Amino acid sequence: MTTLTRLTTWFNADDARPGAAAPPVLLPLGQRVTALARHHSLAADAMLATAVAGLGVNMLAGGGSGSTAVLPVFTAALALPLIWRRRHPAGVFAVVCAVALAQWLYAQRVLGSFAILIALYSVARHAPRRVALAAAITAEAVSALAAMANGRNWLPFIAVLTAMI
Numbered sequence: 001m002t003t004l005t006r007l008t009t010w011f012n013a014d015d016a017r018p019g020a021a022a023p024p025v026l027l028p029l030g031q032r033v034t035a036l037a038r039h040h041s042l043a044a045d046a047m048l049a050t051a052v053a054g055l056g057v058n059m060l061a062g063g064g065s066g067s068t069a070v071l072p073v074f075t076a077a078l079a080l081p082l083i084w085r086r087r088h089p090a091g092v093f094a095v096v097c098a099v100a101l102a103q104w105l106y107a108q109r110v111l112g113s114f115a116i117l118i119a120l121y122s123v124a125r126h127a128p129r130r131v132a133l134a135a136a137i138t139a140e141a142v143s144a145l146a147a148m149a150n151g152r153n154w155l156p157f158i159a160v161l162t163a164m165i
Contacts, residue, residue: 045083052115053079074103078115085122093119093135097142104146116142117164139165 037044056075077099081092096119116139123135143165147158 041086042083045085048085048118049079049082052082052118055114070106074099074106078103082115082118085119086126089119089122089126090131090135093123093138097138101142101145105149120165136165 053075056079057072078096081095081099085092093116096115100116120135120139124132127135140162143161144158147154147161
């Protein structure tokens with residue numbers, strides 16, 4: 001029986017009868033998305049990478065410092081590895097950290113922090129605990145370098161990055 005049929009049966013049922021139909025069980029959206037992501041992990045990660053790239057394109061449209069010819073390359077280099085974040089979490093984290101650091105040093109953009117956080121979560125979720133601890137320390141070191149490259153207001157910047165990590 002489909003969900004629509006169960007919903008129609010429940011709506012048309014007489015509640016006064018002892019054997020009235022029970023309301024259909026509809027999974028909340030969050031549970032459906034989680035189940036879909038578990039069954040099709042590569043497709044879900046590709047959608048996540050597309051969302052990160054879309055965020056990067058949105059940030060590029062907002063303007064800022066750096067060459068506009070190189071920033072799309074950085075955006076793609078940050079987003080593309082996220083497709084393989086579940087299969088190779090430590091490798092993806094290393095690539096994203098290197099690209100994010102280069103991006104911060106070159107163009108001082110903040111998109112790298114989103115990709116690093118996603119990659120760090122993947123390491124914490126899918127890698128051994130000692131690898132996750134090393135990744136967290138690496139993320140903090142990359143954040144400190146990015147904060148110092150930011151210039152005059154580096155203390156609030158590193159505080160925000162540390163809180164996100």
